Amino acid sequence: MTLPKTPSFRLDGKRALVAGASSGIGEGCAVALAEAGAHVTLAARREEPLNALARTMRAAGFDADILPLDVADIAATDAKVSAHGPFDVLVNSAGLARHSPALDTTPEDYDAVTDLNVKGAYFLTRTVARGLIEARKPGSLINISSQMAHVGGIDRAVYCATKHAVEGFTKSMAIEWGKRGIRVNTICPTFIRTPLTAQTFENPERVAWIEEKIKMGRVGEVTDIMGAVAYLASDAAALVTGASLLIDGGWTAD
Incomplete structure (x- = not known):
């Protein structure tokens, strides 16, 4: 009898690009991929945080460079x-949120969030796929x-719209490029404790809403995302x- 063998979770010899790597979820994803053996290129607008992260990762024995x-x-x-x-x-992991009631949404906020979360994500994905x-x-x-790609949220009409759009183009791209061996997926986190979400957690009403919705009884941490990205x-x-x-x-289990 021959036992089945678990496929490798290692990424040795692979090159990974992480956009939005300068903090939060992007930083966690970069470390997770590097731990699995990938050479990681850290990308974001701010060069100094990228340099600081790259230095720290290299000091830990990981392969990393930057691409502002x-x-x-x-x-x-x-x-x-x-x-x-x-x-x-x-x-x-590059993304933007400008939350407000739908009646108060400005065209400027709509365009800023959509340009990064949808248009930017679409064309970045396309560029990497074209190279492959x-x-x-x-x-x-x-x-x-x-998770807001699958439900609605208070003061989050624009943000939800952009994430629903990401789910749509991800499925279409997966269909187009599947036979080329290119896989396209999304990770859909709940509220993750990062510097960018600090303002939300300072609002008692929002915290009560979050705690009611998350059945596990706690908010997410960056480490909750790291295993998922290494797997995918x-x-x-x-x-x-x-x-x-x-x-x-x-x-979203409701």
Whole structure:
């Protein structure tokens, strides 16, 4: 009798691009991929936080370099990523939220959030995929979406709209590129404790709403995302594409 063998979760020899890597979920994803053996390129608008993270990662024995870019600048991002690719793994954690009641949404806020969360994510994913296709390589492309891609939220009409859109183009891209060995998935976290969510956790009404919805009885931590991104990037997820991996403590189970 021959026992089945678990596919490898390792990423040795792989090159990974992590956009939005300068803090929070993006930083956690970068570390997770590096721990699994990938060479990680850290990308974000702010160069100094990237340099600081790269130095810390290299001191820990990981392979990391930086690529300053603004995902919302489509042309510049395409040029930089194309010049530095191809990348075997993409994690797009660059995102923006400007919460307000729907009646108070301004066109400026709508455009800013949509330009980064949808347009930027779409074209970054396309650019990395094009590099893989030209190199005739398989790959794993992961967009950090949200539980709000599957439900609605208070004061979050624009944000929810953008994350629902990410789910849509992810499924379509997965269909188009599946036979090329390119997998496209999303990770959908609940509220994760990061510097960007600090303001939400300072609002007692929002905290009460969050605690009511999360069935596990606690908010998320960056470490809750790290195992998921390593899994989706690896051969252990070789048949997973067009999927949404919900890490929401049961929020969407209702």
